[in-house]
Amino acid sequence: MRFAIKARRLFFRTDGAVTVLSAMMMSSLLLFSGVLIDYARMAALHKAAEDAARTGARSVLSAYDGELYGRYGLFGRGGTESDLIYELVAKANLERKAKASAPAIRLVQPELVSAHANASEFLGTHRIFKRQVMEEMKYKAPVDFTIELAAKFAPMAGPLKEASITVDLLERLRKLYEQREALLQKVLELQWEAVRSVEESDLKKLLPEEGSRSIGVNTAQQLATEHVQYAEWVRIDEALEEAGKARKFTREIEDYVRRARELVRQLDSIRVKAGKEHDSLLAAGTEWLEQAKAVNMQMKQVADEVERQANNDGYDRVAGQDIPGTDTSHDSSVTEQEIKDVxxxxxxxxxxxxxxxxxxxxLDSHAAAYERLDASAESFTTALSAAVLAPESEAGSQLITGANRLIADYGRYSSEYMGSGSIVERRHLRSNDDLKQKRKEQEKKADSLWRQARAMLEGMKSLPEEDEHGAQFQQVKQRYEANLLFNQHEASGDEAAEDGTRGGKSSNDAHEQAESSISLMGGLFGGMADTLEKTRDSVYAGEYVISRFSAFQPQHLKSMIMDGDTESLKQSLALQNQEAEYILYGFYQPAANVAAAYGELFGARMGIRTMEGLVQCRSAGHPLLILSCSLIYGLEKTMEDFVDFSNRGAAPLSKYAKVDISYTDYLRLFMLLHGGADRPSRLARMIAIIEQNRGITLSYVPTAVTGEVQAAAELWFLPGAYKMMGGFGFLQGKVVDGRYETTQTIGWSY
Structure with a gap:
């Protein structure tokens, strides 16, 4: 009751207090509502300006270079000038926002103050270029590679791995084998020289063969036989001298002594010279034999190695993949086992x-035989000297015994080591058997085939340069260097030289080429395994090159291969015919990149064909004959493959895999082999080719824009209050002459 009375008094007072209170409450409410309404209008202006900026940026980017995209799959700004598009779209977008509220109260009426777009993120930047390439290829490249290529090569992984191990093993053993055989040949030559040191001396003249009836006047046998007569002459002359009579046989005695001393001198001279040579030669032969034994031990270690599969893991990684579409019609395990047998x-x-x-x-027996002969000669000379000085003693009988022993020892040495059927000759015949002759013939044929192939490959490098073609390469070189400079990389030839190392290097002989080919195939399978195991960027870049740039067609080689005519090949070396090869190898001579690519193609084909040769040549028997036969087979079949390439651009993968592999497929593998298709030098070469073909500079082609829209709207309430708030940094825009202005910046890219 009391509350009701108090309330009535409050609301029905007549002194004006309620009116003042109500006015205060209403003005505060109106002030608060006005601030909220203008704040909402400012928020709407921000949204309208932001939408206009975004739509303008997207509209600017919609004007892209259609030819650049159609040919290379790259987005870059082109067409109408950016600011014009941006301003028109931004203005239309703001007006559309205003008209959308036409049926009702228009809370905000935006007004475009300014609009402009700034270009950024240029396509010539490697980071941007690579990103677009990755986006272009991220779906296509893995499917293409897996289905079109990896599935074809996968069945060959096992046989090629075994071929790689076998060729590597046989080549290592071949080098050691030839080294060992050269050492053994040296031992044999020293044996012959030792024999000749005895045979070419005068010993044979002084020692007639045992049982010979032709005895010279100054031979050991003659002097030993005459010693009885000599002793008689001395006895008679001594008896005459004692009787005071003149000597009767002085001349005969002096003649015998002279001849005896001459024989001693000759035998001593022969012993010194021949003995010294004979001993040193056989001693040297023993040393060479020990070296040959050491080399043989190295061969044993190589042959006994269990792990010879280093750098072959790519084969296992490819073989271990479950690749859709793999051809299982050929039982590769049979081929593997045949190669393992080799x-x-x-x-x-x-x-x-x-x-x-x-x-x-x-060798020891040889030395001992000469030592016996030398000892007999020394014993005879001692006995002969003693017999001359003391003819009346037992020296005469000893002299005959010594002469017979010397003649017998010489005859034994002669029969064992000189002439037909000797020990040295028998060893010589064993060391020059049919194997050496067959190997010599096969090596000669292999070298002849390799010289032909090398002449073809080297001929491609040495083709004279057309002025027009050279000018094209110099122009693209300038663009390449400019792009590297734009990306703050030094333009140098080091990377290009590194890119082309394999393709540009020529092997010295067929064996070296076989090793190089086997190594190349290991690299190809390693790159293939990396691809199957999701090594992305390099694969995508390589696939992009093959799909978007021209490759040199093998048909251009037909005239050179078939007729030796290089004119057609020379005319076809324009840059636009070999863009992929230039990107891969980076040479600036028109023929160099093509020669590098086809040099590696030759190596890849020879690696596969040599693998086949190991199976085909098993009947040769001897491991080195199998190796040389395999090289001949590989070279012959590789040249046949080049004829196939020149006729139809492809050749069968192998005798054991009846599927064609094109030249461009091998280029894709070479991209993997060299790796780094996404590194600065290769990216710069791609960009240089695109610029050359399109007549543009990608460093000036934007792939992103930053759009800026400045919009304004009238403030309905308390502009002074908002200006004060803006001064304290509470607003996103500014208040000017009763209008609120805001600026919105939006960035957008392809």
Whole structure:
């Protein structure tokens, strides 16, 4: 009751207090509402300006270079000038926002103060270029590679791995084998020289063969026989002298003594000269034999190695992948086993330890035979000298015994080491068997084939340069260097030289080419394995090059291969015919990149064909004959493959995999082999080619814009209050002459 009375008094007072209170409350409410309404209008202006800025940026980017995208899959600004598009779209967008509220109260009426777009993120920047390439290829490249290429090569992984191990093993053993055989040949030559040192001396003249009836006047046998007569002459002359009579046989005695002393002198001279040579030669032969034994031990270690699969892990990684579309019609395990059989036969090249023990014993026996002969000669000369001085003693009988022993020892040495059927000749015949002749013939044929192939490959490098083609390469070189400079990389030839190292290097002989080919195939399978195991960027960049740039067609080689005519090839070396090869190798001579690519193609084909040769040549028997036969097979079939490439641009992968692989497929593999298709030098070469073909500079082609829109709207309430708030930094824009202005910046890119 009391509350009701108090309330009535409050609301029905007549002194004006309620009116003042109500006015205060209403003015505060109106002030608060006005601030909120203008704040909402400012927020709407921000949103309208932001939408206009975004739409303008997207509209500017919609004007892209259609030819650049169609040919290279790259987005870059082109067409109408950016600011014009941006201003028109931004203004239209703001007006559309205003008209959308036409049926109702228009809370905000935006007004475009200014609009402009700034270019950024230029396509010539490697980071931007690479990003677009990755986006272009991220779906296409893995499918293409897996289905089109990896599935074709996968069945060959096992046989090629075994071929790689086998060729590497046989080549290592071949080099050691030839070194060992050269050492053994040296031992044999020293044996012959030792024999000749005796044979070419005068010993044979002084010692007629045992049983010979032709006895010279100054031979050991003659002097030993005449000693009885000599002793009689001395006895008679001594008796005459004692009787005071004149000597009767002085001349005969002096003649015998002279001849005896001459024989002693000759034998001593022969012993000194021949003996010294004979001993040193056989001693040297023993040293060479020990060296040959050491080399043989190295061969044994190589042949006994269990782990010879270093750098072959790419084969296992590819073989271990489950690749859709893999051809299983060929049982590769059969081929692998056949190559393993060849591999296991490599141990036959190693000589047993007994060989060297027997040879060492033979050398020792040879030296001992001469020592016996030398000892007999020394004993005879001593006996002859004694017999001359003391003819009346027992020296005469000893002299005959010594002469017979000397003649017998010489005859034994002669029969064992001189002439037909001797120990040295028998060893010589064993060391020059049919194997050496067959190897010599096969090596000669292999070298002849390699010279032909090398002449073809080297001929491609040495083609004279067309002025027009050279000018194209110089122009693209300038663009390449300019792009590297734009990306703050030094323009140098080091990377280009590194890119083309494999393709540009020529092997010296067929064996070196075989090793290079096998190594190249290991690299190809390693790159293939990296691809299958999701090594992305390099693969995508390589696939992009193959799909978007021209490659040199093998048909241009037909005239050179078939007729030796290089004119057609020379005319086809324009840059636009070999863009992929230039990007891969980076040479600036028109023929150099093509020569590098086809040099590696030759290596890849020879690696596969040599693998086939190991199977085809198993019947040759000896491991080194199998190796040389395989090289001949590989070279012949590789040249046939080049004929196929020149006719139809492709050749069968292998005799054991009836599927064609094109030249461009091999280029894709070479991209993987060299790696780094996404590194600065290759990216710069891609950009240089695009610029050359399009007549533009990608360093000036933007792929992103930053749009700025400045919009304004009238403030309905308390502009002074908002200006004060703006001064304290509470607003996103500013108040000017009763209007609120805001600036919105939006960035957008392809």
């Amino acid at each position: 591999q296991e036969s490599a141990g036959d090249l190693v000589l047993q330890d007994e060989f060297f023990s027997e040879y060492r014993l033979e």
